[in-house]
Amino acid sequence: MLTPAPSATKPDPQDLLAWYDRHRRELPWRARAGETADPYRVWLSEIMLQQTTVAAVKPFYLNFLERFPTVEALAGAPAEAVMQAWAGLGYYSRARNLHACAKAVVDRHGGEFPSTEPELLKLPGIGAYTAAAVAAIAFNERAAAVDGNVERVMSRVFMVEEPLPKSKPLIRSLTAELVPEDRPGDFAQAVMDLGATICTPKRPACALCPWMRPCQARATGLQEMFPKKQKKETGPLRRGAAFVVLRADDTILLRTRPPAGLLGGMAEPPTSDWLPDYEPSRAVLDAPIEARWQRLPGTVRHVFTHFPLELTVLFAKVAKGTPAPHDMRWTPRLHLHEEALPGAMKKVLVHALGDLPGAKKASDKQPAKGAAK
Ligand code: SF4
Structure with missing residues (x-):
C-alpha cells in the first residue's frame, strides 16, 4: 500500500494556464492565442490523433485539409478518396466514421458542428473524449477532455491507485473539477501539452512542472508507477x-x-x-x-x-x-x-x-x- 503525499494541496488550473501561455505547442490545427478555433479542424485533428502521434498526424492532416478544406467538401467526397487520403494512418474505421460524421454534420446541422457534448456525442465516430475536446477547444464549453496524456497527469497528481481502465470515471471527475470557468479550451490543451512534453511516461521533468508542488506521486518519488494499468490481453499470433x-x-x-x-x-x-x-x-x-x-x-x-x-x-x-x-x-x-x-x-x-x-x-x-x- 502506497503512502499518499502528506500535504495534498489541490492543483491550481491558473498555474497550469500561466505555464501554457509560455510553453504551448504550435500545432497546425491549433488556433493561435486569442484566435477562435475552427470546429472542423479541431474535430479532424482529434480523430486523427486517436492512437497516433502528433508527428505522424501532421503530414496527413495538412494533406487532408488541402483535399477537403471544409466539412462540406469532405461530406461530398467519394468514400474511396477519403480512404485513400487516410491510407497509412491506421485504425481505418476512423476514416469511415469521419466521412459518415461529415455527412451527418451537413445533413442534420447545415454544415455547422453542434457546440455541446450531448449533441456532438450523437454524431458517428464521436465518443466521450472527442465530444469533450471539440466542445471545450472549439466552443469554450466547460467540458473535461480526458485522453491518455490527461490520464497520466491526473493519475500522478492525485496518485490514483485504481488501475486503468477501471479508474477512468474517477479520473474524469477529478479532471472535471479542475476545469476553470474561463478558458476551458486552453485548460484542455494545457493538460494535453503537459502530458506530452513534461509529464512523459518515462522520466517526467517534474522540476519544470507547474503542478510540482501539489503532485502527490512526485512527493513520493513514484511518478513512473502511475497510471497503474490492468494487464492487457493480446490475441494469439x-x-x-x-x-x-x-x-x-x-x-x-x-x-x-x-x-x-x-x-x-x-x-x-x-x-x-x-x-x-x-x-x-x-x-x-x-x-x-x-x-x-x-x-x-x-x-x-x-x-x-x-x-x-x-x-x-x-x-x-x-x-x-x-x-x-x-x-x-x-x-x-x-x-x-x-x-x-x-x-x-x-x-x-x-x-x-x-x-x-x-x-x-x-x-x-x-x-x-x-x-x-
Ligand atoms: S510533478 Fe511530475 S509527475 Fe507530477 S504532474 Fe508534474 S511532471 Fe507529472
Missing part, C-alpha cells in the same frame, strides 16, 4: 499468406476488402484467411490464380490492436492480358501509392517488389497505442 502478382504490363493484382470489419474498404493484394493454425506450406492452395508461385524468403509481421499477424508472401509473374479474377483488378505499379493501402499491405508489397514508387516512407508507421500526442 495469426498467420496467413499474401499473393503478389506482377503482370507483364507492370500492373499488380489488387482487391478491395469488404466495407465492414478490419481494414474495411482498404485495398490489398489478395490474401488467405488469417488464422492461428494457418499452415504456410499449403498457401498455394489459396492462390487467387494459377501461376508459377514462388514463396519468398522471410515473412511480413504486423501488429494490429488485438493480434499480431505474420504473412508468408508468394510471388508470381503472369503474361500480359491475364484477366483479373472476380472482384479484383490490375493496378499499374506506378499508381500503387494512390491506392488506399494499409500499412500491413504496403509492407507485403515492399517485401515482394522493393520500394513503392511515390510512397511516402514515413507515412505508414503505426505508432504504439497510447503514444504521447
Whole structure:
C-alpha cells in the first residue's frame, strides 16, 4: 500500500494556464492565442490523433485539409478518396466514421458542428473524449477532455491507485473539477501539452512542472508507477499468406476488402484467411490464380490492436492480358501509392517488389497505442 503525499494541496488550473501561455505547442490545427478555433479542424485533428502521434498526424492532416478544406467538401467526397487520403494512418474505421460524421454534420446541422457534448456525442465516430475536446477547444464549453496524456497527469497528481481502465470515471471527475470557468479550451490543451512534453511516461521533468508542488506521486518519488494499468490481453499470433502478382504490363493484382470489419474498404493484394493454425506450406492452395508461385524468403509481421499477424508472401509473374479474377483488378505499379493501402499491405508489397514508387516512407508507421500526442 502506497503512502499518499502528506500535504495534498489541490492543483491550481491558473498555474497550469500561466505555464501554457509560455510553453504551448504550435500545432497546425491549433488556433493561435486569442484566435477562435475552427470546429472542423479541431474535430479532424482529434480523430486523427486517436492512437497516433502528433508527428505522424501532421503530414496527413495538412494533406487532408488541402483535399477537403471544409466539412462540406469532405461530406461530398467519394468514400474511396477519403480512404485513400487516410491510407497509412491506421485504425481505418476512423476514416469511415469521419466521412459518415461529415455527412451527418451537413445533413442534420447545415454544415455547422453542434457546440455541446450531448449533441456532438450523437454524431458517428464521436465518443466521450472527442465530444469533450471539440466542445471545450472549439466552443469554450466547460467540458473535461480526458485522453491518455490527461490520464497520466491526473493519475500522478492525485496518485490514483485504481488501475486503468477501471479508474477512468474517477479520473474524469477529478479532471472535471479542475476545469476553470474561463478558458476551458486552453485548460484542455494545457493538460494535453503537459502530458506530452513534461509529464512523459518515462522520466517526467517534474522540476519544470507547474503542478510540482501539489503532485502527490512526485512527493513520493513514484511518478513512473502511475497510471497503474490492468494487464492487457493480446490475441494469439495469426498467420496467413499474401499473393503478389506482377503482370507483364507492370500492373499488380489488387482487391478491395469488404466495407465492414478490419481494414474495411482498404485495398490489398489478395490474401488467405488469417488464422492461428494457418499452415504456410499449403498457401498455394489459396492462390487467387494459377501461376508459377514462388514463396519468398522471410515473412511480413504486423501488429494490429488485438493480434499480431505474420504473412508468408508468394510471388508470381503472369503474361500480359491475364484477366483479373472476380472482384479484383490490375493496378499499374506506378499508381500503387494512390491506392488506399494499409500499412500491413504496403509492407507485403515492399517485401515482394522493393520500394513503392511515390510512397511516402514515413507515412505508414503505426505508432504504439497510447503514444504521447
Ligand atoms: S510533478 Fe511530475 S509527475 Fe507530477 S504532474 Fe508534474 S511532471 Fe507529472
